Amino acid sequence: MDVQPVAELALTVSDRALLAGDRGEGVRLAMAIVVKMAKVQGAAGLLDITAAHIDSALFMGDATLDFAERLADHGATVVVPTTLNVSGVEEQRWREWAVPADWANKAQRQMRAYEKMGCRPTWTCAPYQTEARPAFGQQIAWGESSAIVFANSVLGARTERYPDLLDICAAITGRVPAIGLHLDEHRRGQDLVVLRDVPATLQASDVFYPVLGHRIGQLVEDRVPVIEGLAHHPSEDQLKALGAAMASSGAVALFHIAGVTPEAPTREAAFGGGAPGRVFEIDLSNVRDARDDLASGVSDTLHMVVLGSPHFSLDEFRQLSSLVQERTRHPNVRFLVTTSRAVAAIAREAGLLDPLQAFGGELMVDTCILTSPVLPDSIRSLMTNSAKFAYYTPGLLNRSMAFGSLSDCVASAEAGRVVRDETLWQP
Amino acid sequence: MAAVIVGAVVVGGQAEGRTLVTHEALSFWGGYDAADGTIIDHRHPLHGERAADRVLVLPGSRGSSTTSAVLLEALRNHTAPAAIVTLGVDTFIALSVVVAQEMYGEGIPVLAVDRDVFASIPNDVTVVVRSNGRITLADRGRKGNTPNRME
Numbered sequence: 001m002d003v004q005p006v007a008e009l010a011l012t013v014s015d016r017a018l019l020a021g022d023r024g025e026g027v028r029l030a031m032a033i034v035v036k037m038a039k040v041q042g043a044a045g046l047l048d049i050t051a052a053h054i055d056s057a058l059f060m061g062d063a064t065l066d067f068a069e070r071l072a073d074h075g076a077t078v079v080v081p082t083t084l085n086v087s088g089v090e091e092q093r094w095r096e097w098a099v100p101a102d103w104a105n106k107a108q109r110q111m112r113a114y115e116k117m118g119c120r121p122t123w124t125c126a127p128y129q130t131e132a133r134p135a136f137g138q139q140i141a142w143g144e145s146s147a148i149v150f151a152n153s154v155l156g157a158r159t160e161r162y163p164d165l166l167d168i169c170a171a172i173t174g175r176v177p178a179i180g181l182h183l184d185e186h187r188r189g190q191d192l193v194v195l196r197d198v199p200a201t202l203q204a205s206d207v208f209y210p211v212l213g214h215r216i217g218q219l220v221e222d223r224v225p226v227i228e229g230l231a232h233h234p235s236e237d238q239l240k241a242l243g244a245a246m247a248s249s250g251a252v253a254l255f256h257i258a259g260v261t262p263e264a265p266t267r268e269a270a271f272g273g274g275a276p277g278r279v280f281e282i283d284l285s286n287v288r289d290a291r292d293d294l295a296s297g298v299s300d301t302l303h304m305v306v307l308g309s310p311h312f313s314l315d316e317f318r319q320l321s322s323l324v325q326e327r328t329r330h331p332n333v334r335f336l337v338t339t340s341r342a343v344a345a346i347a348r349e350a351g352l353l354d355p356l357q358a359f360g361g362e363l364m365v366d367t368c369i370l371t372s373p374v375l376p377d378s379i380r381s382l383m384t385n386s387a388k389f390a391y392y393t394p395g396l397l398n399r400s401m402a403f404g405s406l407s408d409c410v411a412s413a414e415a416g417r418v419v420r421d422e423t424l425w426q427p
Numbered sequence: 428m429a430a431v432i433v434g435a436v437v438v439g440g441q442a443e444g445r446t447l448v449t450h451e452a453l454s455f456w457g458g459y460d461a462a463d464g465t466i467i468d469h470r471h472p473l474h475g476e477r478a479a480d481r482v483l484v485l486p487g488s489r490g491s492s493t494t495s496a497v498l499l500e501a502l503r504n505h506t507a508p509a510a511i512v513t514l515g516v517d518t519f520i521a522l523s524v525v526v527a528q529e530m531y532g533e534g535i536p537v538l539a540v541d542r543d544v545f546a547s548i549p550n551d552v553t554v555v556v557r558s559n560g561r562i563t564l565a566d567r568g569r570k571g572n573t574p575n576r577m578e
Contacts, residue, residue, distance in 0.1 A: 033525060040437055040521045060496040061461060063503040066530060143492045163495035163519040165526050221452065221489065251452070251489040296469060370457075392491075394469040395457040 009038050010045040018173055026076025030169035034176065037166060043177035051134055052082040052171035053127055053151075055143030056164040057114040058371055059088030059107035067165060068113035071172065076117055078171040083122040083132045085144045086311075087111050090366045090374070091123075097374035107372070117172070123366040124340030126240065126310040128155065131342060136262055139182060141170035145253075146244035146310045146388060152254040154239050156262035158182050161253045181254055187263060188272035189256050191220045192279045195229035198287060202424050203231050206319075207291075207405035209238040210387030212282070213245025215290035219280045222251035226270040228258055237313055244310050245387030288425055294390040297400035298418060301332075303379040305413045306369055307406070308338035309386040316406075317343070317352040323410045324359035330416030334379070335361040338368040359413075370396055383418055385409050428547050428564065434538030436560040437516055438524045442536050443565055444509035447481040448550040449473050454490035455497040455519075464506035482556060483508035484548050487517035498523035503531065510536040510556045514545045538562070 011019070018031040038046060059065060088107030089099055115121055122131045125144050134140050134157035142148050142159040143166075151157040160180040162170065170176045180186050193216055195203075202208050216225055225246075234242065234257070246252035256264035264270035307320070320337070329335045337356065339347070344365050347353050353363065369375055369382075370392050383402040384390055393401040402418045412418050449472055453459065458468035464479025479501075488494045501507040502523060511520055516539045524534040536556045540548075553565040 029529060032529060033522075036525045037518065037522055040516060040525070041518060042516075055492045056496065058493060058496065060493065061500040061503070063499045063527075063530070064496050066503075067499070067526065070530065145491050148492070161492065161518075163492050163522050165495050165499065166518075166522050167492070222487075248454075248490050392457040395467045398467075 009035065009043060011035070015046060015175060024075040026071045026074030027172055029071060029074065030076055030172040033166065033169045034173055038177035041177050041179050043179045045178050046175040047139060047178040047182060048174055049080060049139050049141045049170055049176050051080050051132065051138065051140045052078065052167060053085060053132060053140070053142040053144060053147055054082060054114060054119055054167045054171060055085040056168045057084050057087060057111060057119070058164070059103070059110045064164070065106050065110045068110045071168065072113040072116045076172045078118045079174040080171055081132070082119045082171045083127040084114055084119045085123070085147070086125050086367045086371045087123050088367065089372050090364050094372070097372070098376040099373055103373060114168070117168070119171070122340065122342065124311050124342070126313070126340065129311070129313050129343055130340065141167055141176050143167035145247035146240070148253050149243035149247045149255065150240055152181055153243055153256065153261050154236065161251065187254060188224065188274060189226035189264070189270040190223040190277050191225050192276035193219065193225045193227045194279065194281050195227070196281050196283045198282070198284055199427065200231045202287070205405065205424055206238060206241065207385060207424065208287070209234060209242040210245045210385070211287055211291045211294065213242040214249045214294055214387045214391070215282060215286060216255070217246035217248060217250030217252055220250055220252060223277070224254050224256070225252065226256045226258065226264065226267060226276065228267055230257060230260070233260060235315070237315055240310055240313070241387065248388045248391040284427060291403060291425070294387055294403040295401065296390070296394040298402040299381050299400060300417055301381050302383055302402070302412055302417050303332070304334040304336060304382045305409045306336045306338070306382055306384050306389060307386065307409060309368055309370065309388040312337050312339040312343065314343055314346055314350070317347040319406060320410070321352045321355040323407055324355050324361070327359055327410070327414050329360035329413040332416050333413045335359065335413045336364060336369070337361060338364045341365045375399070383409055383412050428549055428552070430563065432540070432544050432547065432562045434512060434540040434544065434560045434562060435516070436558070437521045437539050438528070438534055438537040439558045440510070440534060440536035441558050442482065442510040442556045443553065444480055444482045445551055445553050446484055446548060447473065447476060447478055447508070448484040448548055450486065452486045452489040454494055455488060456491040456493035459497055459501065461497050461500035461504055461506055464501060478508050479506045480509045482510045482512065482554055484512045484545070486514040486545070488519040494519045495523045499526055502527040502534065507535055510538070512538045512540055512548065512562070514542065515539055
């Protein structure tokens with residue numbers, strides 16, 4: 001992260017036309033921001049993108065609403081296929097939660113502004129599960145840290161870490177600074193992470209991946225890790241959980257696993273022929289420490305289990321529906337799953353929501369507990385299987401969060417207190 | 428800290444305030460309360476500190492892409508730091524200020540410094556940040572009483 005000298009930014013005739021306001025004030029504003037950021041980043045030029053995923057539609061306050069309406073009211077529209085990340089309210093059912101009406105109204109105004117600009121109302125942090133699955137090598141501009149790391153690492157698409165506010169400017173102009181993970185030379189591995197003596201049964205279990213990601217994010221921060229020593233070929237949901245955790249505790253936007261992810265057929269290929277900068281070893285005791293670090297202020301009482309950050313997939317609904325068969329949640333523990341409209345519809349069609357309902361579970365679409373003020377004050381103590389929920393809940397919601405596997409979460413909801421199967425974590 | 432240090436200007440501007448220094452990156456989403464300018468990340472060493480109107484010196488942001496939106500809210504609410512100094516250029520922080528300038532015609536200075544300079548900036552001293560990237564100890568409001576010996 002050394003300070004770079006500011007390079008001369010080359011703009012095309014068409015770039016200059018947008019900057020001059022030829023497509024209206026909204027597009028001019030978007031292009032002015034893209035160009036200023038390209039200069040800040042020392043880019044030599046801009047490049048074309050062919051898809052975008054927008055986190056900016058999430059209502060954070062009057063400033064994000066001002067920005068959305070300024071763009072939309074001045075005629076800006078997106079020029080590439082564009083999906084929308086989670087919103088600030090569950091559009092159809094926010095009244096069933098503790099969401100203040102003023103918040104909901106403003107959040108919905110912000111949602112409308114992005115729809116008016118031509119974005120698709122997908123309202124999910126995991127668009128790659130249904131609506132948008134970019135191709136290998138495709139240049140895209142994605143927001144949402146967990147989606148960025150998935151697109152880069154698992155799909156081999158190419159996106160920088162687009163912050164809120166810049167992602168929509170990229171979609172409106174179709175142009176981004178030609179820097180970072182858009183370019184070959186920045187996609188190579190930088191640090192090596194080696195697993196040592198982590199039991200194969202733990203590696204095969206879903207609960208391992210958010211914990212491993214939490215630890216790797218702390219170690220490598222914003223660098224590109226190459227992971228070696230996995231005895232198990234991770235599923236797509238496991239890779240989703242791994243990346244989301246790394247992008248919470250660190251700023252990881254791309255990881256490689258030798259023999260698993262598409263840009264890492266071998267360890268040598270992942271490093272592009274170069275040597276690792278730093279080498280980290282992770283053993284069972286590191287993994288247990290990381291698991292314990294994910295929990296915060298856990299008490300004996302449990303008020304809610306929350307699943308689905310990133311949004312629950314169809315496979316996760318399948319696993320959950322078999323786990324909850326013939327069981328019922330404790331009357332004092334609510335059980336919430338957050339997902340997208342699209343996955344919810346497919347899961348309903350597949351009959352996977354009936355067992356959840358019979359268990360006493362609830363479903364939320366469009367948003368989650370972190371992005372919409374849904375929780376009543378009475379809910380103080382939560383449990384999850386998501387590293388991202390575990391990482392952000394204490395700061396954002398000022399509530400405690402226990403961490404466990406999906407099966408621990410179901411057992412805890414049934415028991416009315418946090419219970420955890422420790423056998424997986426033994427040597 | 429040397430009498431004068433110089434950072435690369437990421438976003439120009441002038442400010443004065445007490446430094447608030449951390450060597451850990453911060454996600455502003457879940458880490459910074461835009462209503463009152465307090466650091467709210469329970470895992471962060473600055474948890475509980477008020478960063479509004481301070482010269483915040485940190486390696487950079489991390490994690491969520493919502494960091495830029497939170498800092499923009501803070502800029503609009505006037506609960507943002509008086510200036511931000513990062514280790515190298517931090518895109519997420521720069522973006523918030525660039526957008527605030529476009530939207531509201533106001534912003535704060537953002538400077539990028541290298542490792543040696545970063546390590547030399549003490550916590551809780553009053554400094555003046557100038558639009559050319561120079562940071563100097565202020566003549567007043569300083570903690571301690573021998574400013575010329577604060578190397």
